[in-house]
Amino acid sequence: MVATAVVAIDTTVLSTAVPTIVADIGGFSSFPWLFSIYLLAQAVTVPVYSKLADTIGRKPIVLFGIALFLVGSVLCGVAWDMTSLIVFRAIQGLGAGAILPITITIVGDIYTLEERARVQGYIASVWAVAAVLGPTLGGIFAQLDAWRGIFWINIPLCLVAGWLLIKNYLEKREAQRHRVDYAGATVLTLALVLLLLGVLEGGNAWTWDSPISLAVLIGGAVLLVVFVAIERRAAEPVLSLPLLGRRIVWSTSIMGLAIGAVVIGLTAFIPTYLEGTIGVAPIVAGLALATLTIGWPLAASLAGHAYLRWGFRRTAIGGSLLVLGSTVGLAVAVVAWPPSPWIVAAFCLFVGLGMGFTAIPSLVAAQSSAPWHERGVVTGTNLFARTIGQAVGAAVLGAIANAVVVSRGGDETDAATVLEASGAVFVGVAVMGVALAALTWAMPRERDGVAPAEPEPTETGPIATVG
Secondary structure: OHHHHHHHHHHHHOHHHHHHHHHHHOOHHHOOHHHHHHHHHHHHHHHHHHHHHHHHOHHHHHHHHHHHHHHHHHHHHOOOOHHHHHHHHHHHHHHHHHHHHHHHHHHHHHOOHHHHHHHHHHHHHHHHHHHHHHHHHHHHHHHOOOOOHHHHOHHHHHHHHHHHHHHHOOOOOOOOEEOOOHHHHHHHHHHHHHHHHHHHHEOOOEOOOOHHHHHHHHHHHHHHHHHHHHHHHOOOOOOOHHHHOOHHHHHHHHHHHHHHHHHHHHHHHHHHHHHHHHOOOHHHHHHHHHHHHHHHHHHHHHHHHHHHHHOHHHHHHHHHHHHHHHHHHHHHHHHHOOOOHHHHHHHHHHHHHHHHHHHHHHHHHHHHOOOHHHHHHHHHHHHHHHHHHHHHHHHHHHHHHHHHHHHOOOOOOOHHHHHHHHHHHHHHHHHHHHHHHHHHOOOOOHHHOOOOOOOOOOOOOOOOEEO
16 A cells, blocks of 8 residues: 555645746746656556566566655755756656556465455455545645655655565465567557557647658557567567457446546546636645546445455446436536536545446456456456556547637637536546446346455465476
8 A cells, every 4th residue: 555655745845846846947848747657657567567577586576666656756856957857757656567457466365365455345445545635635735835845755765665575475485487478568669659649749849640650550550450460479478369359358448448538537637627716726626526536446445345245247237327317417507507626526526436336346346357477467457448548538528628629719728628528528527338248238248257256365376487
């Protein structure tokens, strides 16, 4: 949980301090890259770290991630201009890519099926606390004109997390020799960099139909085809195609795309909606959105009882229907009713509850279907899909909002324009809610091959010798 807190707080702490950072070291035109480069570095490394965790063990990978994140944080704290800060944020992202998916994989290793949802609820609660604590800390450091402290606070957290893992997390070591798929890992990373770069920057740094946009996206797609060809011949592929072909893996991964799109649609646009239409303070908009992160861990802590009684699929379907109803209700409210943070908070709470009953059972079902040597890849694939859903969702919904703003004259500060653009965005979020509910039905029933294999709480699996 401490390792998760490191990433969770860093994800939320920076946004409120951006004006202070820009005032100190400049680079206003480049500051969005503080977020984009972090997301890009984190996302593209998840599949590789996940495979390495299945090959050489969870502990060395998560400790490497914590160490790299620590180095990146120290460097961010001494950055001398915006360019150096962006580079050092990339190092942080490379470390974060090893922390979150591997910690969740460890949960799947050491806890029983009955315990796993409750522990996932604890981890989700870390994000709930970070959603409130992160922006508050960022605001405090910014007000004190000490923005570098945002990165210094990661130092004790990283040290504590590393010490706890070294002391308390033991893995059984059984020497085995494996062949690392360097070619597949390299090509996959390059493909994901190009594709995510194209999605993140399309419509921002360049237009979607510009030569550079087409070159980046087509280049990424070509490399992805090359990657598939490499994996078909690799002795131990980074992403096993037969593994991805399992119904429980691909169905829950596609659900992850929709989950990521819904979440980013709410987190990215609700503050703009409330602040731009009725002028609420940023903290009020943040608190209205925070109910999403309250409902999620609350439902996650109860999801274990639900899926043990009704099964993974039925629990996830019930949760997705709650997400569907809540996102449709929010869209209707935004279009038909006067803006109100109370209404938004209520719908976000129910979306969070639905997500807790959808995301946790789908993830646990996928983990439970895999043995130790595949569980890291299965977990990483699920979380990676959520990240891709967030990136694509942000791009699509942002394009919708921009199109509405342009059609009304281009004044993004006009309350009526913000209201119409927000309505269009939340209709798009509702469509993603419909897609999530539909995709959940693709999950196989337990009798169709999702019978969980209980993990061994006292040992997590073999540690390999790489050669």
